[in-house]
Amino acid sequence: MDDIIQETARKIVRQESVEEPGSRSRLLDPDDIYHVLKDDQGSKAIRSMAINLSKMKELQLNPQVFAKMNRMKFLDIYTTGSHNQRSLSLPQGLEFLPNELRYLRWEYYPLESLPSKFSAENLVTLNLPYSQLKKLWHGMKDIANLNVLILHSSTLLTELPDFSKATNLTVMDLHFCVGLISVHPSVFSLKKLEKLDLSGCISLTSLQSTTHLGSLSSLSLYNCTALREFSVTSKNMNQLNLEHTGIKQLPSSFGLQTKLEKLHLGHTHIETLPKSIKNLTRLRHLDLHHCGELQTLPELPPSVETLNVDGCISLENVAFGSTTSEQLKEKKKKVTFWNCLKLNEPSLKAIELNAQINMMNLSHQHISTCDGDCDHDHDHGQGMYVYPGSEIPEWLEYSTTTHDYITIDLSSAPYFSQLGFIFGFIIPTISSEGLTLTFKISDGDGEDEGEGIKVYLDRPRQGIESDHVYLMSEPRCSHYLASRANDQSKIKIKVRAASRTLTSGYMPVQLRGFGVSLITPSKYDKFKQQLELGDGSVIPNNMCSVEEGPNFLGI
Structure with a gap:
């Protein structure tokens, strides 16, 4: 349909001047454009020109090629393929661009700067990716209408x-400008700037501002590997990516960014986070993976949903809410501490308690919204924790270290439609490289070996360096098992595990143990009351019913 519309538009435009394409208001056809540029047939009638470099024959342009098109408002020079990207060349430079231009896109712009006589005063969008620019222009220009500036990959x-x-600039995209060594201070005086992308600017060593900005909501410095100094903050900041930078600390005013939702600090030299991070009450995603010098993780705001601390090899201390009532307000759904082997015992116990609270909350969310048909929302109530450890948490009602199944007593369950299950697995050391772990959970009495629910867990690619505890609330599993419980007094749950390797597909994994807790509305209420009573201790309920059976097997 789009092709039909475009072809119809081309036919209408051609009818404006069949014999003289240079007298048309819009030029779209590659052949027409080629002849207009080659024979210098441009005129002030032309308002718009779209040049697909991939469809253009090679052509050398003269410096005055656009001089007669002084009323042009739209110039789009782009590619739709990898070939013929530089079919237009300017061996003698370019002396003129129409000052009335509102929109200018020129992919692979071949010169070191824009023409000095080009005022740019009417530009709304300036898009020059993959250019040969060394400097955009000399001096200062009155570009009050400019809204979007894209210069990415101008190396x-x-x-x-x-x-x-x-004054109206809202977006600056400078990613992969690998030669950029500094950002002009005036950028941080712009009142309407919302998005600044500097990712991949590997020559950038410093990005600093003395003022707390007002409008900037998204800042990416991903893979700015030389960056050492950073002090940019904004009261409107929503996303901040500092991953793979060389920073060691965050600015003192960091906690003022109360609208921040996503913070990426992976692969940095951060040693600790400011305590003021607790003030970021909208923070949902915090990524600290492979911060090798991070030693302490302070208390985080209850809004955090995902926390990635994988590979923080120096991490020793982790703090949570000082009271369990505070932790009951948390929203954590995915927390991983893969290969954080220096965590001290108090921190590991704190992680376990925090995991229990959040897994109970998530399981309760599932069963409280499940009215007998839970197929419609498998994300609601889904969550997981991973942390170093070799023992199944005592609070899991049923556990085993010798069998691949557990039998659960259902006699106390009032309604099968309101059953939730929390699973715990002990994942062994795995030295080989891999991508994911797979857990197949099934009704152990089922006749069909193909039945069951598979759950996938991303694992450290380079290996799992010690035993880890994996706790999981998975609505799909809960719904599957509850649907098979029917009016039975017991149900047997079977688990098999495997690891997906880089070269050999899935290989069986022999778990060191697994456990299950059955969650009902009344059990959750009792758990919550117990926490609210005072000291936060949790009394384990080891109602374990394990039948003799074979040892753990892989899938």
């Missing part, structure tokens, strides 16, 4: 001009 660009007059 020769070393500096930016003064943007003080770009």
Whole structure:
């Protein structure tokens, strides 16, 4: 349909001047454009030109090629393929661009700067990706209408001009400008700047601002590996990516960014986080993976849903809410401490208690919203924790270290439609490289070996360096098992595990143990009351019913 519309538009435009394409208001056809540019047939009638470099024959343009098109408002030079990207060349440079241009996109722009006589005063969008620019222009320009600036992958660009007059600029995309060594201070005076992408600017060593910005909501410095100094904050910041930078600390005013939702700090030299991080009451996603110098993780706001602390090899101390009533307000859904082997015993116990509270909350969310048909929402109530450990938590009602199944007593369950299950697995050391772990959970009395629910868990690619505890609340499993319970007084749950390798597919994993807790509304209420009574201790309920059977097997 789009092709039909475009072809219809081309036919209408051609009818404006069949014999003289240079007198049309819009130029779209590659052949027409080629002849207009080659024979210098441009005119002030032209308002718009779209040049697909992938469909253009090679052509050398003269410096005055756009001089007669001084009323052009839209110039789009782009590619739709990897070939013929530089079919237009300017061996003698470019002296003129229409000052009335509102939109300028020129992929693979071949010159070191824009024409000095180009005022750019009417530009709303300037898009010059993959360019040969070294400097956008000289001096300061009155670019109050400019809203979007895209210069990404301009590898020769070393500096930016003064943007003080770009008062309406909202988006700056400079990612993979690998030669950029600094950002002009005027950028941080822009009142409407919302998005700044500097990811992959590997020559950038410092990004600092003395003022707390007002509008910036998204800042990416991903893979700015040379960056050592950073002090940019904004009261409107929503996403901040500092992953793979060289920073060691966050700015003192970091806690003022109360709208921050996503924070990426993986592969940095951060040693600790400011205590003020607790003030970030909208923070949902915190990524600290492979922060090799991180030693302490302070209390986080209850809004955090995902926390990735994988590979923090120096981490010793982890703090949670000082009271269990505070932890009951948390929203954690995915927390991983893969290969954090220096965690001290108090921190491991704190993680276990925090995991229990959040897994109970998530399981309760599932059963409280399940009205007999839970197929419609398998994400609600889903959650998991991973942390170093070799023992099944005592609070899991049923556990075994010798068998691949557990039999659960259902006599106390009032309604089978309101059953939730929390699972715990002891994952052994795995030295080989891999991608994911798979857990197949099934009704052990089922006749069909293919039946069951598979759950996938991302694992450290380079290996699992010690035994780990994996706790899981999975609505799909709960619904599957509850649907098979019917009016039975017992149900046998069987588990098999495997690890997906990089080369050999799935290999069986012999778990060191697994456990299950049956969750009902009344059990959750009792658990919550117990926590609210005072000291936060949890009395384990080891109602274990394990039948003799074979040892753990892989899938």
